[in-house]
Amino acid sequence: MKKKSKVSLDKISFIKLRRMYLFALVTIAVTVLLSQLLIQYNLNSQLSDSRIINISGKQRMLSQRLTKEILILNFITDSLQKKKQIDKVSETISEWKSNHYSLVNGNDSLGFPKEKNPILVQYFENLKPNFDTLLEASSTFLDNKKQNKNEQQNKKLVKTILDNEAVFLSEMNQIVGEYDKEALEKVTRQSKTEYAILAFTLLVLLLEFIFIFKPTNKKVESLISNLLSSERKAIKLAQDTEIISEAKENSVKELKSLNYAMENTLLYCRIATDGTIIHIGEKFSKLIQYNPFLSDKKFGQVLTPVEKEQLIIDRIVLENHRRGWQGELNITTRNEQSLWLDLSMVPVTIKKDESELLIICFDITERKKAVQEVERLNAANVADKLSQQKVISSKIVENQENEQNRIAREIHDGIGQMLTGLKFSLESINLDDKEKSTVKIEYLKKLTLDIIKGVRTATFNLMPPELSDHGINSALAKLTLELSKLTGKNILFYNKTDFNSRLDSLIEINIYRLTQEAINNAIKYADSTHIIVQLSHSATLLSITVDDNGKGFDINAVEKKRNSESGMGMLFMKERIQYINGRVFFNSIPNEGTRITFNVPI
Template sequence: MENTLLYCRIAPDGSIIHVGEKFAKLLNYTKFSSNKKFSEILTTDEKEQLNIDRIIFEKQRSGWQGEIKIINKEAQTIWLDLSMVPVMIKKDELELLIVCFNITERKKAQREVERLNIENSTEKINQQKIISSKIVENQENEQNRIAKEIHDGIGQMLTGLKFSLESINLEDKEKAAQKIEYLKKLSLDIIKGVRTATFNLMPPELSDHGIVSSLAKLTQELSKLTGKEILFYNKTDFNQRLDSLIEINIYRLTQEAINNAIKYAESSHIIVQLSHSDTLLSIIVDDNGKGFDIHAVDKKRNSESGMGLLFMKERIQYINGRVFIKSIPGEGTRITFNIPI
C-alpha cells in the first residue's frame, strides 16, 4: 500500500497523520514539512488550498470524491482523482483516509482532444465561409450568364423578329412568303432559347411531377443540347414525391454530376440510374470519360473541379445523404448519391 497507492491519513482539521511513501514522493513531502496541513503540502496555490480546506471541513462526515488540480514545488500542474473516506477509529475519534489516482496524463490527452476539436471547428468554419462565398459567386455568375443569354440571344432575336415583321410588304407576295418562313424559324429559335433559359433556372417538372420526371427531362434536354448520349433509367419504378428541399437538392446534385461529365470528363455516353429501397434512394451517374485522380483533385480545394466536388459533398449533407465517387483515369467515373427517404 505504501508503494502502490497515493494515500494518506489526516485529522478532521486537515493536519497530517501519515503520508504513504509513493504519495510523499509525488508531493516532495519530508519531515521538514510535517507541521504543515494537508492542503499546504498538496499545492502551493492558495485558492486551491482554501478549496481543499473547505472540502475537508464540509465533507468530513459524509466523504467526498472528485478531481482536483494541484501545483507542486517545481510549479508543475498535477491532476488527482481524490477520494476522502471518513474512518471512525474510536468513539468520537475520526480520521480521514485520502486515496488518490494521478490522472494528469488523461487530462493532458483530454486537453489535446479539445484543442484539436477547436482547430477542426475553426477550420470547418473557415471552410464554410469559403464555400458560402463561392456559392454566392457562382450564383452571381449564373445569374449574369442567364441575363447575358437572354439579352444577347433571345433579346436580339426578338429585335430581329420585330424589324422583320415591320419590313414585310404584303404587296410583294413572293418576298413576303420568304420572310414569313424565316420568321417561323426565328420564332422556333426564340422558343428554344426561352425554354433553355427557364430550364436552367427551375424545371417545371420538378414542382409539378417530382424528381423522376424532372431527371428524365433533364437527361433528354441535355442530350439534345450537347449531342451526347445521356440516358435515364428508373430501375425500381420509383414514383414517390419527396420534400421539396430534398427534391431540388437531388436534382442539382445529379445536374452537377452530369455537367461535370460533359465539361471535364469529355465523355460521349452518360447513364443516370435511379433505384430505391424502403429507406434509401440511390442515384448513380456513370460516364465513359477520361476519369481523374480523386485524391489529387480533392487536395486542390481552390481549383474549379476541387470546389465542385466540395460543393457536391456539402449539398448532400444538407439532406443527410452520402456521396461516393469512384474514378479510374482513362476509363471513366461513377458518382453515387444515397439519400434516406
C-alpha cells in the same frame, strides 16, 4: 379482534353484493329470454297474419281469374283447347274454394285461426251468398261445358258470375282491410311490449348500478387504498432496510478502502473533518515535497503553497466532509510545477461521534498533458476544416455568381434582343399594306415562340417545373432529354425499379443538382459520347448512378489536389450529399470511363 371483526364484515358485505349481482344477472337473463320468446311468438303470429293477408288478396285474384277463364271457355269452339280450358277452370275453382274454406273455418297447416273477431265473422257471413252463388254457377257452367249442353243456361250463368264477381271483390277488400288492421294492432301491441321490456331492463341495470356496482366500486376503492397504503409501508420498510444495508456495505467498503490505502496505495493521507492533517503517506509527502512529521497544518497548505488553491481545497473539504467527494485537482507544487491529482475523499467513522477523512490520490499529470495535446490537435484540425469550409463557401459564391451572370447573359443576349426585335417589328407594321403586315405578323408569331422557348429554357435551368410538379423521376428524365438535344450527345435515363414516389423538396433539389453536375462534368471534362443515368431504389435507399465513356481520371491524384477544379468538384459533391445524409462513390479508370453513384436514405 377489531381486525378480525372488520375482515368478517367485509366478507359478509362481499357475499351480499355477490348475491345481489347474481340476482340482477338472472333478472336480466330472464328478461332477455322472455323478450326473445315474445319476439319469436309475435314473429310467428305476424307470419300467420301475412299469410292470411296474402291468401285473402289471392282470393280476389282467383275470383277475377275464374271469371276470365269462364268467359274464355264460353267462346272456345276447338275441342282440344276447350278441354285444356275446362281443366284450368276446374283447377281454379278447386284452389279458390279450398282457400275460402281455409279462411272461413281455419287451417292448422297454414296457421289460419278458427276463431275470428266479430267484424270478420260478419264480413264472411255477408260474403257467403255471393261465394255460394259464384261456386254453384261456375260448377254448373263447367258441367254443361263438359257435356256440351244448355248453352242458353250457360249465358245466364255467365251473367250471374259477372254480377256476383264484383260484389265478391268488394267484400274481399273489406276482409283484407280488416286483416291488415288486425295485423297492425298486433305489431303496435308488440312494439309497446318491447318498449316495456326495454324500460324494465334499463330499470334493472340502473338498480344494479345503484345497489351493486356503486357499493362494489367503493369497496374496491377502499381495498385499493388499503393495498396502496400497505405498499407504501412495505416500500418504506424496504428503503429503511436498504439504508441499513447500504450503511453496513459502506462501512465494509470504507474498511476495505482504508486497508487497501495502507497496503497498496502510494498516495494517501488521513485528515480531520476541519482539514487538519492526521497522517500522510510517505510517497504522497515526497510527491508534494512535504515533511510528514508536521501534522498541525491544513490539507490545503500541505498540497500547495499558492493561497488561492489552498482556499479552494479547504472549501471542498468543508462542504463535503460528510458525504465525501471525488474529482480532479490542479495544484502548483513547491518547485512551481503543475501537478494534476485524481482525488477521492472518503469519510470514515472512528467512533460514535468521531470521524475523519481518508484521502486517496492518483497522479494524472501525464494523462492531462496527453489530453491537452489531443485538444490542441483537434483545434488545429477544426481550423483546417474551417479553412476548407471557407474555400468551399467562396467557390459556392463564385459558382452562384457565374450562374447568375450566365442567366443574365441568356436573358440579355437572347430574350432581350428578341424582345427588342419584337418591339421594332410591331412598330414597323403598316396596317394599310395588308400583304406586308401579314408577313410581319407571321414573323412576329415565330419570334414570340422563340422568346417563349428562351424563357422556358432559362426557367428550366433555374428550377425545372417537373421537379416541383412530378418529382425526381420526371425531372431527371426531362433533364437528360433536354441536355441530349442541346449537346448532341447520347444521354439516356433508366428508372430500373419504377420509382415514382415523392421525397422532401430539399432532398429532391439536391439530388437533381448533384445529377446535373455529374452529367455536366461528363460533358465538359470527360469528352464522353454516351452518358447513362440510372435510378433504382430499395425499401430504405434511393440510388442514382451516372456512367460515361469518357477519358476518366485518377481518383487518388485528384483528391490530393484539393485546390484544383476537379478536386473541388468532388469535394462539393461530398459536402452536398452529406447535407441530405447521403453518400457519394467515385469509380473511374483512365481512358475507360467514370461512374458516380449517389445513395440517399428514404
